[in-house]
Amino acid sequence: xxxxxxxxxxxxxxxxxxxxxxxxxxxxxxxxxxxxxxxxxxxxxxxxxxxxxxxxxxxxxxxxxxxxxxxxxxxxxxxxxxxxxxxxxxxxxxxxxxxxxxxxxxxxxxxxxxxxxxxxxxxxxxxxxxxxxxxxxxxxxxxxxxxxxxxxxxxxxxxxxxxxxxxxxxxxxxxxxxxxxxxxxxxxxxxxxxxxxxxxxxxxxxxxxxxxxxxxxxxxxxxxxxxxxxxxxxxxxxxxxxxxxxxx
Amino acid sequence: xxxxxxxxxxxxxxxxxxxxxxxxxxxxxxxxxxxxxxxxxxxxxxxxxxxxxxxxxxxxxxxxxxxxxxxxxxxxxxxxxxxxxxxxxxxxxxxxxxxxxxxxxxxxxxxxxxxxxxxxxxxxxxxxxxxxxxxxxxxxxxxxxxxxxxxxxxxxxxxxxxxxxxxxxxxxxxxxxxxxxxxxxxxxxxxxxxxxxxxxxxxxxxxxxxxxxxxxxxxxxxxxxxxxxxxxxxxxxxxxxxxxxxxx
Amino acid sequence: xxxxxxxxxxxxxxxxxxxxxxxxxxxxxxxxxxxxxxxxxxxxxxxxxxxxxxxxxxxxxxxxxxxxxxxxxxxxxxxxxxxxxxxxxxxxxxxxxxxxxxxxxxxxxxxxxxxxxxxxxxxxxxxxxxxxxxxxxxxxxxxxxxxxxxxxxxxxxxxxxxxxxxxxxxxxxxxxxxxxxxxxxxxxxxxxxxxxxxxxxxxxxxxxxxxxxxxxxxxxxxxxxxxxxxxxxxxxxxxxxxxxxxxx
Numbered sequence: 001x002x003x004x005x006x007x008x009x010x011x012x013x014x015x016x017x018x019x020x021x022x023x024x025x026x027x028x029x030x031x032x033x034x035x036x037x038x039x040x041x042x043x044x045x046x047x048x049x050x051x052x053x054x055x056x057x058x059x060x061x062x063x064x065x066x067x068x069x070x071x072x073x074x075x076x077x078x079x080x081x082x083x084x085x086x087x088x089x090x091x092x093x094x095x096x097x098x099x100x101x102x103x104x105x106x107x108x109x110x111x112x113x114x115x116x117x118x119x120x121x122x123x124x125x126x127x128x129x130x131x132x133x134x135x136x137x138x139x140x141x142x143x144x145x146x147x148x149x150x151x152x153x154x155x156x157x158x159x160x161x162x163x164x165x166x167x168x169x170x171x172x173x174x175x176x177x178x179x180x181x182x183x184x185x186x187x188x189x190x191x192x193x194x195x196x197x198x199x200x201x202x203x204x205x206x207x208x209x210x211x212x213x214x215x216x217x218x219x220x221x222x223x224x225x226x227x228x229x230x231x232x233x234x235x236x237x238x239x240x241x242x243x244x245x246x247x248x
Numbered sequence: 249x250x251x252x253x254x255x256x257x258x259x260x261x262x263x264x265x266x267x268x269x270x271x272x273x274x275x276x277x278x279x280x281x282x283x284x285x286x287x288x289x290x291x292x293x294x295x296x297x298x299x300x301x302x303x304x305x306x307x308x309x310x311x312x313x314x315x316x317x318x319x320x321x322x323x324x325x326x327x328x329x330x331x332x333x334x335x336x337x338x339x340x341x342x343x344x345x346x347x348x349x350x351x352x353x354x355x356x357x358x359x360x361x362x363x364x365x366x367x368x369x370x371x372x373x374x375x376x377x378x379x380x381x382x383x384x385x386x387x388x389x390x391x392x393x394x395x396x397x398x399x400x401x402x403x404x405x406x407x408x409x410x411x412x413x414x415x416x417x418x419x420x421x422x423x424x425x426x427x428x429x430x431x432x433x434x435x436x437x438x439x440x441x442x443x444x445x446x447x448x449x450x451x452x453x454x455x456x457x458x459x460x461x462x463x464x465x466x467x468x469x470x471x472x473x474x475x476x477x478x479x480x481x482x483x484x485x486x487x488x489x490x491x492x493x494x495x496x
Numbered sequence: 497x498x499x500x501x502x503x504x505x506x507x508x509x510x511x512x513x514x515x516x517x518x519x520x521x522x523x524x525x526x527x528x529x530x531x532x533x534x535x536x537x538x539x540x541x542x543x544x545x546x547x548x549x550x551x552x553x554x555x556x557x558x559x560x561x562x563x564x565x566x567x568x569x570x571x572x573x574x575x576x577x578x579x580x581x582x583x584x585x586x587x588x589x590x591x592x593x594x595x596x597x598x599x600x601x602x603x604x605x606x607x608x609x610x611x612x613x614x615x616x617x618x619x620x621x622x623x624x625x626x627x628x629x630x631x632x633x634x635x636x637x638x639x640x641x642x643x644x645x646x647x648x649x650x651x652x653x654x655x656x657x658x659x660x661x662x663x664x665x666x667x668x669x670x671x672x673x674x675x676x677x678x679x680x681x682x683x684x685x686x687x688x689x690x691x692x693x694x695x696x697x698x699x700x701x702x703x704x705x706x707x708x709x710x711x712x713x714x715x716x717x718x719x720x721x722x723x724x725x726x727x728x729x730x731x732x733x734x735x736x737x738x739x740x741x742x743x744x
């Protein structure tokens with residue numbers, strides 16, 4: 001086992017934040033081309049797939065490894081770092097501890113045994129024909145607004161008027177956010193509508209808020225997929241969120 | 249019933265904040281000249297009268313309506329809005345729901361039945377001869393300083409020296425803030441002194457903090473009245489606060 | 497008894513913050529040359545010695561007094577003050593109340609009876625040969641980083657490589673911060689290493705964070721001494737912290 005990489009603190013934090021929106025631990029795979037992880041939350045409602053190409057790093061060298069990461073702990077430790085720090089990650093031969101160093105600091109972090117962490121889920125094979133691409137902060141704002149009146153939200157595409165809509169129905173109040181053609185970067189004309197838990201979307205929304213563009217893929221009573229780039233285009237995140245049953 | 253109005257998010261928030269300092273719901277009256285409300289807190293200690301002239305709106309059209317407003321809910325919903333958003337308020341014919349829209353968002357907010365809300369109080373007919381006009385932030389600062397040592401504060405005018413004073417007596421400590429003639433915009437020479445609960449004043453103080461000028465009217469062991477303009481002069485707030493009995 | 501002094505709010509707050517990191521009350525001594533206090537925390541683990549020369553004040557006049565200060569209360573009261581306020585402190589003849597005034601505010605604060613406060617500790621006579629001088633914010637950053645993985649930290653000097661190090665061992669993780677010769681303002685070559693509680697260091701660290709230079713004095717399993725100037729060089733603080741026993 002070998003890993004030696006140097007990375008901007010910003011990119012490392014962005015990646016950890018994206019993962020920690022869903023899970024507290026994960027299996028991190030590294031090989032000569034970069035890093036990746038795929039994990040499902042404990043309730044089996046949401047999945048994250050994250051990859052960082054070796055180009056996302058200042059320098060990167062790795063054999064094929066599987067590391068057990070305590071994401072919650074990483075978040076605490078890397079929260080201390082300044083935004084312009086360069087971080088060196090190193091996995092010694094025995095592979096039980098990750099060495100992290102920057103600016104005179106040297107951490108030794110015990111890794112988890114990957115076998116104690118849930119196996120990587122298989123990416124489900126689903127067809128989500130509805131597509132809309134819009135700014136992550138617009139998406140996040142609508143999620144926040146909806147969560148004031150309800151705990152679930154419908155996302156849909158109205159093909160007749162080429163509208164993407166987010167709609168939340170509370171006990172007494174209702175909120176609807178429509179995005180016309182001129183407010184999104186792309187929209188197709190495939191009808192779509194599914195209901196989702198705002199609990200999950202709020203955490204994902206905070207991460208997507210920083211993305212210039214998020215591609216949302218939708219079906220009818222189907223999961224939603226949110227895809228966006230991180231690390232200046234050298235990393236990619238995909239959230240998959242199962243729908244809730246719409247009560248009549 | 250009909251209402252259709254457009255207003256700056258800022259002005260709407262300022263008005264809701266002023267009301268929510270005292271009550272969680274109120275009867276809002278609208279007619280062709282604007283909006284107004286008058287409400288008393290549950291303990292009958294403080295009253296707010298608020299009015300917004302139609303000039304406070306970008307556009308305003310209304311028949312004579314009485315709307316039951318859940319102020320606490322409004323505060324949550326409008327807390328989401330950006331400060332430069334233009335908000336459209338609309339009351340459809342049936343009058344049970346208020347439609348609010350801005351920037352692609354459309355809310356439908358169920359109104360309360362006005363008959364379930366306390367009747368508007370009559371404005372009491374009291375003579376408060378002492379008058380001082382000063383900056384709202386100075387007033388708020390003195391309220392905050394007093395609340396460190398006590399839970400009540402005396403407000404008074406010393407006619408001999410033309411001083412407005414705020415004085416709080418704690419168990420062991422004492423604080424007094426005097427405003428000389430040169431620190432206030434106006435003061436008359438009518439002796440006044442009454443004791444008030446800081447609980448109420450702290451909430452009012454946060455609202456008054458933004459007012460360039462607050463007119464304070466005082467008597468001897470009488471209520472205090474705090475009057476100030478909002479909405480760039482096109483709105484007005486009056487707080488009336490009952491005195492506490494001064495223990496010897 | 498007499499005391500009449502004028503001081504910048506900033507300097508007063510800085511001094512109160514330094515004391516309140518360790519104790520909630522203290523005996524404050526004043527005489528014609530300035531003010532000073534020395535106090536030990538309730539667990540007898542840490543001591544503070546603080547002095548303010550009369551040059552730290554805009555004006556200063558005092559007889560020899562001993563004042564019983566409720567530091568926690570002072571912190572609340574002076575937290576209200578703006579950073580450029582000039583504060584007048586005055587002790588009337590009877591000496592039971594301290595009068596504090598600034599910008600139209602007049603406080604009267606009841607002092608504690610000095611006899612109810614622990615006697616001033618004697619400064620212990622200990623030899624701490626290891627010395628390093630570095631920026632207070634670097635010191636504080638290392639303390640904060642260590643507290644993520646552990647509740648204790650070792651401070652030491654490695655004479656062979658002229659390194660000052662801070663090292664914390666958690667249950668599973670380890671962090672080490674080394675300061676080379678070029679990162680400190682001064683270091684001598686006296687071997688030193690002792691273990692300290694991060695509980696205390698975190699509170700001290702927040703105060704030291706503002707100091708341009710902190711002189712750290714160390715021994716082997718001995719207390720640590722942290723000395724730094726406040727009030728633009730006209731005040732001085734010394735923290736003394738007892739070591740913890742290093743478990744094997």
